[in-house]
Amino acid sequence: MLTLKYITENSEEVIVRLKKKNFDGATIIAQVVERDVLRKSTQTQLDNTSSEMNKLSKEIGLLFKQGKHAEASTAKERTAELKESVKVFDEKLSAIEQKLNELLVLIPNLPHASVPEGKHAEDNLVERSGGVMPTLPADAVPHWDLAKKYDLIDFELGVKISGAGFPVYKGKGARLQRALINFFLDSAREAGYLEIQPPYVVNAASGYGTGQLPDKEGQMYHCTIDDLYLIPTAEVPVTNIYRDVILDEKELPIKNTAYSACFRREAGSYGKDVRGLNRLHQFDKVEIVQIQHPDKSYESLNEMVNYVQTLVEKLELPWRILRLCGGDMGFTSAMTFDFEVYSAAQQRWLEVSSVSNFESYQANRLKCRFKGSDKKTQLCHTLNGSALALPRIVAALLENNQTPEGIRVPKALIPYMGMEIID
RNA sequence: GGAGAGGUGCUCGAGUGGUUGAAGAGGUACGCCUGGAAAGCGUAUAUACGGUGUGGAAUCGUAUCGAGAGUUCGAAUCUCUUCCUCUCCGCCA
Numbered sequence: 001m002l003t004l005k006y007i008t009e010n011s012e013e014v015i016v017r018l019k020k021k022n023f024d025g026a027t028i029i030a031q032v033v034e035r036d037v038l039r040k041s042t043q044t045q046l047d048n049t050s051s052e053m054n055k056l057s058k059e060i061g062l063l064f065k066q067g068k069h070a071e072a073s074t075a076k077e078r079t080a081e082l083k084e085s086v087k088v089f090d091e092k093l094s095a096i097e098q099k100l101n102e103l104l105v106l107i108p109n110l111p112h113a114s115v116p117e118g119k120h121a122e123d124n125l126v127e128r129s130g131g132v133m134p135t136l137p138a139d140a141v142p143h144w145d146l147a148k149k150y151d152l153i154d155f156e157l158g159v160k161i162s163g164a165g166f167p168v169y170k171g172k173g174a175r176l177q178r179a180l181i182n183f184f185l186d187s188a189r190e191a192g193y194l195e196i197q198p199p200y201v202v203n204a205a206s207g208y209g210t211g212q213l214p215d216k217e218g219q220m221y222h223c224t225i226d227d228l229y230l231i232p233t234a235e236v237p238v239t240n241i242y243r244d245v246i247l248d249e250k251e252l253p254i255k256n257t258a259y260s261a262c263f264r265r266e267a268g269s270y271g272k273d274v275r276g277l278n279r280l281h282q283f284d285k286v287e288i289v290q291i292q293h294p295d296k297s298y299e300s301l302n303e304m305v306n307y308v309q310t311l312v313e314k315l316e317l318p319w320r321i322l323r324l325c326g327g328d329m330g331f332t333s334a335m336t337f338d339f340e341v342y343s344a345a346q347q348r349w350l351e352v353s354s355v356s357n358f359e360s361y362q363a364n365r366l367k368c369r370f371k372g373s374d375k376k377t378q379l380c381h382t383l384n385g386s387a388l389a390l391p392r393i394v395a396a397l398l399e400n401n402q403t404p405e406g407i408r409v410p411k412a413l414i415p416y417m418g419m420e421i422i423d
Numbered sequence: 424g425g426a427g428a429g430g431u432g433c434u435c436g437a438g439u440g441g442u443u444g445a446a447g448a449g450g451u452a453c454g455c456c457u458g459g460a461a462a463g464c465g466u467a468u469a470u471a472c473g474g475u476g477u478g479g480a481a482u483c484g485u486a487u488c489g490a491g492a493g494u495u496c497g498a499a500u501c502u503c504u505u506c507c508u509c510u511c512c513g514c515c516a
Contacts, residue, residue: 043473047485054485057497061441064496072496079496246470367470376479377470 020326046089118325129320144276165281179416184286193257198237234260249372277391297381345399350392355385
C-alpha cells in the first residue's frame with residue numbers, strides 16, 4: 001500500500017497519477033486525509049491522558065513506599081476517570097486506524113511516469129521483439145494434439161485424479177518440465193540470484209504481506225483446517241522472507257530465485273483460452289525477486305527484463321516485450337513489462353512472464369526496510385518477475401518446433417533433456 | 424498425538440508487581456591511545472506514531488519484553504487464550 005504520509009502530503013498529485021490506472025481516487029483520498037487528521041488529534045489526546053496516568057501511578061507508588069497510605073488511596077480515586085478516558089481514546093484510535101487501513105488497501109500503486117496511458121491490453125506498447133517466426137508444415141497441430149501424439153501430457157488423466165487444469169506430465173513430457181526448471185534455475189544462479197526452496201503453503205500474514213489478501217482471497221486455494229494458503233507464485237513465500245526485516249544498505253540488492261509449483265483457482269475464467277496448457281490450476285514456474293535501494297530499482301527492473309530476454313532467446317522462441325499501459329497493469333505495480341512468445345500453431349501470443357517494479361508499495365505492507373550510512377530507516381523497493389512460467393513455454397516449444405520427425409529441442413535445452421528430438 | 428520446559432534488545436543473558444526501554448556480557452560503529460595493529464579507555468548502538476522544532480540538528484510524550492485479552496493506581500513480571508521453540512514418549516517419510 002501507499003504510505004499514509006505520502007498520500008496526505010501529496011494528495012492532489014496522487015489523485016492525478018491514479019487516473020492513469022483508471023482509478024478515480026478523489027473520494028477515497030479525501031476520506032483518508034480527513035481520517036488522518038482525526039487520527040493525529042486522537043493520538044495526541046490519548047498520549048496526554050496516558051502520560052498523566054503514568055505520572056499519577058508513579059506518585060502512588062512513591063506514596064506507598066513512604067507509608068502514606070491515606071494519601072495514596074486519595075490519589076487512587078483520581079485515576080478512575082483518567083483510566084476511563086484512556087480506554088475511550090484508545091478504542092477510538094484503534095477504530096480510526098482500522099478504517100484507515102481498510103481504505104489504504106483499496107488504493108492501487110501509483111504508475112511510473114513512463115507508463116503509457118491506456119485502458120485495455122490493446123493499449124500496451126510493444127517495447128521490442130525478436131526471434132524468428134517459424135514456418136510450420138501444412139499439417140501443423142496445436143500443442144494439445146502434439147502432447148497426445150508423443151504421449152507427453154495427459155489432460156484426461158489429470159481430470160480423473162484431480163480435475164480440469166491439473167495435467168499429468170509423462171515420460172519425455174515430464175523430462176521436459178524438469179529440463180526447463182533446471183535450465184531456468186541454473187541460468188538465474190549464473191545471473192547472481194540466490195536459489196531458494198520455499199514452502200508451498202503460507203499463512204495469512206504472508207498472503208497479506210504480498211497483497212494476495214484480502215482482495216484476491218478467492219484466487220488462492222485455502223486449507224481451512226489449518227488456515228494456510230497454497231501459493232499462487234513463489235513470489236509470496238520468497239518476498240515474505242523479508243517481511244518485518246530491516247536490512248543493511250550494504251546487503252542491497254538482494255537477488256533471489258525460486259522454483260515452485262503454483263496453484264491458482266482461476267475462478268471465473270472458464271471458457272476463454274483455457275485449452276491445453278494455456279491456463280492451469282497448477283503449473284510450474286521459476287521466479288526471480290529483487291529487493292533494491294529506491295534509487296536503483298529501475299536499473300534492476302531493466303536488468304531483470306534483459307535477463308528474461310536472454311532466456312526466451314536461448315529457447316529460440318519468437319518473443320516480444322510489452323510495456324503495460326496504466327489500465328492493464330496490476331494493482332500493486334508501478335511499472336510492468338510482459339513477455340510474450342508466439343505459439344505458431346495456435347497463432348497467438350502467449351504471456352510467459354511479467355516483470356514488475358512495485359517500488360515501496362509492497363515493502364510498505366511487508367515492513368521491509370533498510371538502514372543506510374545516514375542511519376535513517378526507509379522502505380526498500382521490491383521487484384519480481386517470472387523467469388519463466390513453464391506451461392506456455394512448453395506450448396510454444398512444442399508447436400513451433402514440430403517436424404515430421406518429432407519435436408526439435410532447442411540447443412540450450414539439449415544438455416538438460418539428454419536428447420535432440422522428442423519422438 | 425501424550426507429558427514437561429521455555430519464548431526478553433543485533434546476539435547471549437539478568438530480571439517475578441513500582442523511575443526497567445529494560446542490568447551485565449558479547450558484537451558493531453565512532454573517538455582517544457599507537458609508527459601501524461592488538462589490548463586498554465570513552466561514547467554510541469530498536470521500531471512506530473504523536474507534540475514542539477530545524478537547513479529532515481534536536482527535544483518531549485505514547486506504545487512495544489512472541490501475539491491477543493484480562494487483573495491492578497501501576498505488569499517483562501500475575502491470570503486466560505493463542506502461536507512458536509526445545510526435551511522425553513508415541514507415530515511416520
